[in-house]
Amino acid sequence: MERVIGIISANYETHDLGCLTQERTIASLPYGGRYRLIDFPLSNMVNSGISTVGLITPYKYRSVIDHIGAGKEWQLDRKNGGLFILPGSLFGVTSSEARFMIRDLKHNLIYLKRSMADYVILTASDVVYNMDYRDLLAQHISSGADITMLYSEAVEDAPHDLGLTLDGERVTSFLHGTKKGENIFRGCFVISRELLMNIISWYSSVDFMDIFEAIEPELGKMNVRVFRFGGYIRTVDSIRDYYIHSMELLRSDVRKELFTPLHPIMTKVQDSVPSKYIEGCCVRNSMIPAGCVIRGTVENSILFRGVKVEEGAVVRNSVLMQSCLVEAGAVVENAILDRKNVIKAGTVVKGSPENVFVMEKKTL
Amino acid sequence: MKEKEILAMLLAGGQGSRLGALTKTIAKPAVSFGGKYRIIDFSLSNCANSHIDTVGVLTQYRPYLLNSYIGTGSAWGLDASNGGVSILPPYATESGGEWYQGTADAIYRNLNYINLYDPKYVLILSGDHLYRMNYREMLKCHKENNADLTISVMKVPMEEASRFGIMTTDETGRIVKFSEKPKQPDSDLASMGIYIFNKDVLEKALIEDSTDSSSEHDFGKNIIPKLLAEGKRLFCYEFSGFWMDVGTISSFHETSMGLLEEEPEFDLDDRDFPIFSNENISPPHYIGPEAEIQESIVGNGSEILGKVIHSVISVDSYVGTGALVKDSVLLPGAAVEEGATVNRAILGENSVIRAGAVFGSEDPKEDIAVIGDDFIVEKGGEA
Numbered sequence: 001m002e003r004v005i006g007i008i009s010a011n012y013e014t015h016d017l018g019c020l021t022q023e024r025t026i027a028s029l030p031y032g033g034r035y036r037l038i039d040f041p042l043s044n045m046v047n048s049g050i051s052t053v054g055l056i057t058p059y060k061y062r063s064v065i066d067h068i069g070a071g072k073e074w075q076l077d078r079k080n081g082g083l084f085i086l087p088g089s090l091f092g093v094t095s096s097e098a099r100f101m102i103r104d105l106k107h108n109l110i111y112l113k114r115s116m117a118d119y120v121i122l123t124a125s126d127v128v129y130n131m132d133y134r135d136l137l138a139q140h141i142s143s144g145a146d147i148t149m150l151y152s153e154a155v156e157d158a159p160h161d162l163g164l165t166l167d168g169e170r171v172t173s174f175l176h177g178t179k180k181g182e183n184i185f186r187g188c189f190v191i192s193r194e195l196l197m198n199i200i201s202w203y204s205s206v207d208f209m210d211i212f213e214a215i216e217p218e219l220g221k222m223n224v225r226v227f228r229f230g231g232y233i234r235t236v237d238s239i240r241d242y243y244i245h246s247m248e249l250l251r252s253d254v255r256k257e258l259f260t261p262l263h264p265i266m267t268k269v270q271d272s273v274p275s276k277y278i279e280g281c282c283v284r285n286s287m288i289p290a291g292c293v294i295r296g297t298v299e300n301s302i303l304f305r306g307v308k309v310e311e312g313a314v315v316r317n318s319v320l321m322q323s324c325l326v327e328a329g330a331v332v333e334n335a336i337l338d339r340k341n342v343i344k345a346g347t348v349v350k351g352s353p354e355n356v357f358v359m360e361k362k363t364l
Numbered sequence: 365m366k367e368k369e370i371l372a373m374l375l376a377g378g379q380g381s382r383l384g385a386l387t388k389t390i391a392k393p394a395v396s397f398g399g400k401y402r403i404i405d406f407s408l409s410n411c412a413n414s415h416i417d418t419v420g421v422l423t424q425y426r427p428y429l430l431n432s433y434i435g436t437g438s439a440w441g442l443d444a445s446n447g448g449v450s451i452l453p454p455y456a457t458e459s460g461g462e463w464y465q466g467t468a469d470a471i472y473r474n475l476n477y478i479n480l481y482d483p484k485y486v487l488i489l490s491g492d493h494l495y496r497m498n499y500r501e502m503l504k505c506h507k508e509n510n511a512d513l514t515i516s517v518m519k520v521p522m523e524e525a526s527r528f529g530i531m532t533t534d535e536t537g538r539i540v541k542f543s544e545k546p547k548q549p550d551s552d553l554a555s556m557g558i559y560i561f562n563k564d565v566l567e568k569a570l571i572e573d574s575t576d577s578s579s580e581h582d583f584g585k586n587i588i589p590k591l592l593a594e595g596k597r598l599f600c601y602e603f604s605g606f607w608m609d610v611g612t613i614s615s616f617h618e619t620s621m622g623l624l625e626e627e628p629e630f631d632l633d634d635r636d637f638p639i640f641s642n643e644n645i646s647p648p649h650y651i652g653p654e655a656e657i658q659e660s661i662v663g664n665g666s667e668i669l670g671k672v673i674h675s676v677i678s679v680d681s682y683v684g685t686g687a688l689v690k691d692s693v694l695l696p697g698a699a700v701e702e703g704a705t706v707n708r709a710i711l712g713e714n715s716v717i718r719a720g721a722v723f724g725s726e727d728p729k730e731d732i733a734v735i736g737d738d739f740i741v742e743k744g745g746e747a
Binding site for chain 1: 398399400438626633638639640645646651653654659660661664677678679
């Protein structure tokens with residue numbers, strides 16, 4: 001897709017992720033045992049043949065830049081095109097909740113101006129899916145739309161997400177908040193580079209708006225259409241979402257679709273050793289990356305690199321991020337442990353499926 | 365071009381024919397080991413961890429996988445702008461072309477490459493050994509001895525000494541005698557095939573050797589005896605860590621099983637001296653609801669639904685429901701289908717044991733069972 005460039009927006013936040021995004025952005029939230037959320041849109045772009053990608057950085061950009069570097073793992077360390085860091089605008093000390101802030105695009109207009117591409121695909125960085133954007137583009141071109149938005153039916157209520165009212169494939173209005181079964185915008189759209197630059201200039205004086213907020217009154221005139229994604233797709237914007245969708249990765253159909261070797265989700269490589277299972281351990285229905293050592297029991301859980309579960313310890317229905325240590329005899333149930341937590345010997349850490357226990361990242 | 369203190373020449377052209385089915389389509393340095401590595405990762409990582417940023421890799425036997433695996437060398441941090449990794453296959457000149465005739469001949473024919481960087485010292489390595497070594501320590505020893513050639517050695521049991529190239533030294537560590545596979549060894553210091561030469565000494569010896577029609581152009585057989593006879597300063601550098609030339613199927617199996625110890629002699633996990641590899645990016649592995657796994661290591665991308673006991677499960681492998689894998693090594697992409705049984709076996713890359721098939725024997729008197737890359741064992745079929 002030489003005629004397309006990408007933009008990934010990472011300069012926004014949601015308060016419902018609580019301490020998980022205290023020191024990092026949504027884009028760099030660890031997910032699925034070895035990934036960060038941004039790996040999904042970024043890999044989708046590259047797997048769709050897009051070799052020029054701009055990343056609108058968030059205010060707290062350290063963790064995301066640390067992860068992506070020069071884009072080597074995504075083959076974006078290129079002479080022609082490649083990864084472009086597009087500084088996001090500041091809003092006091094926090095970011096806005098708007099995913100596609102016009103000001104962020106305006107400040108990086110030169111990225112669009114210098115490009116020779118006909119189309120731009122823009123994505124959010126909190127949606128988990130594996131998709132070939134070529135299908136989206138093909139429909140966009142054949143339908144003659146001004147903008148084509150990616151959607152699917154919401155699997156549960158999403159109070160913060162944009163819903164779409166449709167007449168056929170045409171978007172007639174936006175809903176602020178989406179209920180289960182309604183059409184939910186999945187944070188990805190395609191637009192011609194020229195129209196995108198026009199929209200930025202039209203709304204340049206009110207540039208603190210999200211692009212969809214800006215065009216909402218124009219829906220009658222603009223040809224805004226949709227592309228339905230029928231595969232597995234989830235938006236992660238609350239702790240509850242994070243937990244439920246993480247657990248869905250234990251389903252074989254979800255893993256097979258999300259991690260198909262045909263379009264692999266790429267991520268920063270850490271050179272960890274293969275994981276080790278010591279005699280006496282008991283591991284069932286769990287997803288475990290390299291670098292773990294398991295002596296105890298692990299059931300229905302997702303571990304990250306470097307997690308150690310000692311003898312007699314039990315980890316159940318939980319997500320344990322990088323370098324957590326569960327000491328001998330400790331119990332962790334229905335919990336999310338952020339990085340480097342140590343659960344002392346004999347301690348019990350328990351949440352319920354409805355109210356998951358979350359332990360924030362330990363600082364060095 | 366800026367002068368280099370030292371560069372490495374990595375001999376990776378050997379077939380490793382005693383590894384049989386495992387090296388049928390790939391060179392020995394490209395054989396997978398330890399769940400996610402290839403054997404050459406160890407010497408390349410040693411170079412990287414020793415801050416040697418210029419490495420010539422000499423290839424000859426079935427080099428395709430090796431070439432594509434090494435790529436730019438970036439996986440080992442060896443994609444330096446002045447230096448980096450260079451693949452050095454045999455090449456033709458105006459007088460024709462020939463295969464490398466021996467280890468010394470391979471280096472001789474790449475003297476141009478070495479001289480491009482004008483190093484003071486040349487480190488010569490084998491790409492098919494498993495060990496962790498800081499070559500800078502060896503270089504320090506080489507300089508302190510004011511040596512012409514330093515040979516890395518390790519102590520071996522006296523009864524096994526006749527299998528190795530044995531160095532006899534005086535009290536200062538200077539080599540006074542070298543015997544290739546001696547019947548009556550008088551020392552237990554075995555050569556590990558790791559040499560540091562002063563470049564000038566190496567160049568002169570190789571040029572002279574190249575015109576000697578009786579020479580086999582081999583470092584052990586020809587170059588070392590020649591330099592000893594000339595009275596050059598040859599010293600030993602004694603290494604005491606783990607070192608293994610996995611030359612045979614049984615030593616490959618045994619060394620792999622050694623990784624499963626709680627405190628293995630060869631610990632792959634050392635953050636101060638990491639082993640790098642150029643792996644595919646696969647998702648975490650998955651252990652199924654009815655799986656059982658004990659005393660094993662598992663790489664990314666694998667799916668384990670059956671029973672795995674005391675085995676190495678490399679990246680992207682599969683063990684189906686009701687299958688049993690015991691005391692075995694599954695190389696990357698190997699699949700053991702539903703209800704199959706695998707005992708004391710090595711399964712080549714992307715090989716398949718079909719549902720219900722039985723492969724390998726529990727009987728320790730039997731040989732380790734092996735199938736090569738991409739082979740399929742049907743139920744009732746022989747390996």
